[in-house]
Amino acid sequence: MSVVDLSAPRRAALPLSRSIGASLVLGVALLAFLGPWVVPGDPLAQSLIKALSGPDASAPLGYDHLGRSVFHRLAHALRLSPLIALAAVATAGALGLVLGTLAAAKGGWVDRILSMLADALLALPGLLLVLIILAMVPATALGFWLGLSLVLWVEFFRLTRAATRDTLASPAVQASWLLGFGPIYLFRVHIWPEIAPMMLTAAAFGTATAIMAIAALGFVHVGMRAPTPELGLMMVELLPYWREAPLALLSPVVASFALLLGLTLMAGSRAT
Structure with a gap:
């Protein structure tokens, strides 16, 4: 008669939605980096002779209106x-x-000023803020990076502020303070383990949003x-x-949908 060791840790099964999401993101990544x-x-x-032509060996997804390979552009x-x-x-x-x-951690006027700044940016439409940064910064990629960073940091700030405030009031943190442990130790041992799942979920949603x-x-030029x-x-x-050329149009649409769906499934499974 066999004996089951109930004390042995059981490995949690990976949620189905998260597995599907990770597979979609991985498939898109393989296309992006290994496809070319x-x-x-x-x-x-460009090869105008091949404009809107169907797939061939050098362009598996066909050609666009200027005779460029849709596969390599995608x-x-x-x-x-x-x-x-x-x-x-x-x-x-x-x-x-x-x-x-x-x-x-500081509270008082530091907390009030940072919260007011976050609320002010939250009141401004995100795309409008990105457009303002794009108009000010000549390099488009740099402008997107700056604009999206200004839009997305508010969510991370609000999550961190709320979770850290509760963690700092816990008896474990108070005991660590009394024992003389510094802020780096408190963040690494007490704060980060508590907020890491929320931060990773917000990061997945933020990537999809960006x-x-x-x-x-x-799409609007x-x-x-x-x-x-x-x-x-x-x-x-x-x-x-x-x-x-329906395949040429569907290629970026399907790829975008797969990437965004994969990120959303991964983030949603973490949140649950």
Whole structure:
């Protein structure tokens, strides 16, 4: 008769939604980074003879209205937008984490000033703030990074401030203070383990939001300039030719949907 060791830790099963989301994000990443290596090509090379032609060996997704490979332009666009979004989320997360912890720890006028600043930025529409930064900064990628960072840091600040305030009032933190442990130890041992799941969830949602913002502004011809391959810009360029080349138009649409759905599923499973 076998004996089951109930004391042995059981590995938690990975939620189905998170597995699907991770698979979608991984598939998009493989297309973006390995696709041009498997099928070499230039996203900016034109051949007007092949304009709106179907797929072939050198362009698996066909050609756009200027005879450029949709496959290679899509792979480049799937590297550009997520990298800008990840850079903005990393900057916003670090800024919100530092300022949120500072506001919760100091309280008083420091907390009031930082909270007022966050509320003021929250009252301003996010896309409008990004547009203002884009008008002031000549480099479009840099403008997107700065604008999205200013929009996204507020959420990280509010989450960190609320969670850190409760953690600092716990008996464990008070005992560590009395034992003489410094702020770095308190943050590493007590604060970060409590807020890490929320921060990772906010980061996934923030990345999806940033990618949608870049694509939305590209769709209305604000943001990345032609001939730079970008998801929203590719959609608006190919929209008039949807009858002649439906696969060319559907490629950036499906890739954007898969990436955003994957990030949303990953973030939603963490939140639950």
